[in-house]
Amino acid sequence: MIHKYFTPVLIALLCMYGGKISAKEISVQSPDGKLKVNIELKDKIYYSVYSGSDLLLSNCSLTMTLDNEVLGKQPKLKSLKRSKIEESVKREIPLKNAIVENHCNTLRMNMAGNYAIEFRIFDNGIAYRFLTDKKGEIEVKGEDFRINFPADYLAHMSQPNSFKTSYEYPYTHIQTKEYKSTDRMSYLPILLETDKQYKILISEADLQDYPCMFLKSTGDNGMQSLFPKCPLEFGEDGDRSLKILKEADYIAKTSGKRNFPWRLFVISDDDRDIVSNEMVYNLSSPCELEDYSWIKPGQVSWEWWHDARLYGVDFRSGYNMDSYKYYIDFASTFGIPYIIMDEGWAKSTRDPFTPNPTINLQELIKYGKERNVKIVLWLTWLTVENHFDLFKTFADWGIAGVKIDFMDRSDQWMVNYYERVAKEAAKHKLFVDFHGSFKPAGLERRYPNVLSYEGVLGMEQGGNCKPANSIYLPFMRNAVGPMDFTPGSMLSAQPEDNRSTRANAMGSGTRAYQMALFVVFESGLQMLADNPVYYYRERPCTEFISSVPVVWDETKVLDAKVGEYVVIARRSGEKWFLGAITNNTGRELEVDLSFLPENKKLHLTYFEDSINADRQAMDYKKKETEVTSSTKLTMKLVRNGGWAGVIE
Numbered sequence: 015m016i017h018k019y020f021t022p023v024l025i026a027l028l029c030m031y032g033g034k035i036s037a038k039e040i041s042v043q044s045p046d047g048k049l050k051v052n053i054e055l056k057d058k059i060y061y062s063v064y065s066g067s068d069l070l071l072s073n074c075s076l077t078m079t080l081d082n083e084v085l086g087k088q089p090k091l092k093s094l095k096r097s098k099i100e101e102s103v104k105r106e107i108p109l110k111n112a113i114v115e116n117h118c119n120t121l122r123m124n125m126a127g128n129y130a131i132e133f134r135i136f137d138n139g140i141a142y143r144f145l146t147d148k149k150g151e152i153e154v155k156g157e158d159f160r161i162n163f164p165a166d167y168l169a170h171m172s173q174p175n176s177f178k179t180s181y182e183y184p185y186t187h188i189q190t191k192e193y194k195s196t197d198r199m200s201y202l203p204i205l206l207e208t209d210k211q212y213k214i215l216i217s218e219a220d221l222q223d224y225p226c227m228f229l230k231s232t233g234d235n236g237m238q239s240l241f242p243k244c245p246l247e248f249g250e251d252g253d254r255s256l257k258i259l260k261e262a263d264y265i266a267k268t269s270g271k272r273n274f275p276w277r278l279f280v281i282s283d284d285d286r287d288i289v290s291n292e293m294v295y296n297l298s299s300p301c302e303l304e305d306y307s308w309i310k311p312g313q314v315s316w317e318w319w320h321d322a323r324l325y326g327v328d329f330r331s332g333y334n335m336d337s338y339k340y341y342i343d344f345a346s347t348f349g350i351p352y353i354i355m356d357e358g359w360a361k362s363t364r365d366p367f368t369p370n371p372t373i374n375l376q377e378l379i380k381y382g383k384e385r386n387v388k389i390v391l392w393l394t395w396l397t398v399e400n401h402f403d404l405f406k407t408f409a410d411w412g413i414a415g416v417k418i419d420f421m422d423r424s425d426q427w428m429v430n431y432y433e434r435v436a437k438e439a440a441k442h443k444l445f446v447d448f449h450g451s452f453k454p455a456g457l458e459r460r461y462p463n464v465l466s467y468e469g470v471l472g473m474e475q476g477g478n479c480k481p482a483n484s485i486y487l488p489f490m491r492n493a494v495g496p497m498d499f500t501p502g503s504m505l506s507a508q509p510e511d512n513r514s515t516r517a518n519a520m521g522s523g524t525r526a527y528q529m530a531l532f533v534v535f536e537s538g539l540q541m542l543a544d545n546p547v548y549y550y551r552e553r554p555c556t557e558f559i560s561s562v563p564v565v566w567d568e569t570k571v572l573d574a575k576v577g578e579y580v581v582i583a584r585r586s587g588e589k590w591f592l593g594a595i596t597n598n599t600g601r602e603l604e605v606d607l608s609f610l611p612e613n614k615k616l617h618l619t620y621f622e623d624s625i626n627a628d629r630q631a632m633d634y635k636k637k638e639t640e641v642t643s644s645t646k647l648t649m650k651l652v653r654n655g656g657w658a659g660v661i662e
Contacts, residue, residue: 041053045118049137053133071279078158109311129146152269167190182470203217205490213283216277222457223429224429242265243265254419286571312564313352316354320543321517355373364396436457445465446463480509485580489576506632527654533592534594591659607647612643
């Protein structure tokens with residue numbers, strides 16, 4: 015049944031074969047005919063991926079090991095089903111586009127042994143998944159995702175030391191022929207630059223009741239999957255974690271009749287397509303909420319990054335009533351709908367019901383309501399797990415949402431925890447921001463009250479967060495879903511000058527770069543991380559960034575090159591917001607504005623790096639001019655610089 019919010023154009027069955035099939039080679043192409051997958055059934059199921067005549071992935075294989083059999087080993091094909099999907103989907107929370115186009119050719123191979131393999135081939139990538147039709151529960155011992163590269167590729171990865179990770183590692187950049195089987199694994203997503211112009215982004219979608227996939231080297235110019243085992247027993251490990259005392263010999267115990275997560279590859283010879291893709295959304299299960307009209311994404315003022323160290327005020331600053339009222343007043347002044355009360359608001363991190371003695375939470379909720387500002391509360395995941403009734407209590411109090419932190423795992427138990435939280439929060443009309451989290455993988459479509467995830471080396475890491483690393487985020491982390499980067503530093507510094515402290519938190523990159531991040535990065539809950547004292551002082555900048563929406567009617571990637579720069583235009587109503595960022599190399603970019611309405615003169619207000627911004631990152635200029643659809647706009651960016659503007 016088509017989801018009621020879908021606008022299907024055509025779902026056409028092209029062909030179906032019944033009975034046993036002897037064919038050993040099967041192929042399926044993208045709708046435009048450019049991408050092709052060749053599948054061979056031998057001792058395993060093998061597949062190769064081509065773009066035109068260019069071989070991109072060679073002789074890859076897939077199997078899934080259950081407790082008593084290996085799916086994909088000595089495969090016997092029973093039937094083939096080819097279909098086409100052509101639909102336009104109204105997105106519940108339009109972080110990129112209000113309408114998402116979903117066009118692909120599909121191939122389902124029904125195999126002897128009550129399982130199937132399904133491929134979907136898009137113009138900009140491919141995906142496959144296992145499907146099983148077994149009785150009762152099954153134990154999945156492992157899943158072998160194995161890919162091989164026909165040439166030496168450049169891999170951009172994040173390499174933790176173990177499955178227990180905050181997912182905040184910087185990107186490493188390794189030639190695949192030099193990537194050894196003894197080297198550290200990587201969590202997803204991974205980005206590959208081929209020996210030609212193609213880029214391949216690897217991730218997963220529709221993750222449910224199953225662990226996240228990691229990848230490591232095969233030792234032979236390829237990669238293979240790893241998965242955390244399912245935990246069985248836990249022990250005490252402080253206020254925000256549990257020790258795993260015992261693990262199962264399986265990665266998942268789950269229903270025998272189910273669809274498994276999609277393994278996806280976004281593929282293009284145009285770097286812009288990697289940034290603009292909607293593949294995770296298209297591959298994930300539809301929204302499970304009948305009513306999501308109550309979900310209100312927006313910006314949020316945040317006190318933790320600068321430790322609530324206000325100054326120039328006539329009260330003692332900190333995690334107290336006067337300070338939080340100051341944050342509420344600031345948010346109200348600039349039309350920011352939320353403030354976060356982060357770690358420090360509660361008397362104990364283990365108790366979600368008792369505020370710090372310096373805080374009257376009910377009074378703050380009332381004070382905010384009078385000023386159209388709602389409160390978001392920070393919690394550790396363990397406290398939430400131990401007090402699952404807090405969602406009802408918070409809703410009764412008038413809290414808008416929760417920021418849940420320090421999960422730091424992605425085994426089956428923890429993946430299911432995310433879903434339990436999303437479902438319970440939605441029941442009480444609360445939104446969720448997951449910190450200390452893995453990357454988005456589809457839950458945010460099923461439960462659109464999940465507004466953002468961290469899973470990124472963001473600005474809260476101070477001087478460790480550098481534009482040279484962050485420039486990969488639009489092509490990798492943000493390319494798979496919303497990202498809580500916490501931008502907005504007014505104490506902007508070139509990386510070598512960053513001396514960030516709690517009292518004087520600094521962000522690397524120029525002032526114009528920091529402003530551009532609000533346009534370039536996607537998040538349903540977009541933080542203004544800096545001190546309101548600075549925002550008041552830098553009013554022109556604050557007025558601009560607080561005007562940037564977090565939901566969009568349309569997104570266009572105007573120019574992009576992996577690891578170097580990106581230029582994005584986003585439309586809200588009749589306004590277009592533009593943002594550009596670069597790495598540690600300054601550059602001039604010419605931008606074509608032909609996407610604007612024809613024969614109409616429009617007003618552009620923009621912020622650019624000023625002449626000394628390469629030496630003093632806070633140097634910027636605000637300018638205004640008239641533009642039309644025939645305008646060729648020149649953006650000048652210094653090293654670690656940016657450009658931000660609005661056309662209206």
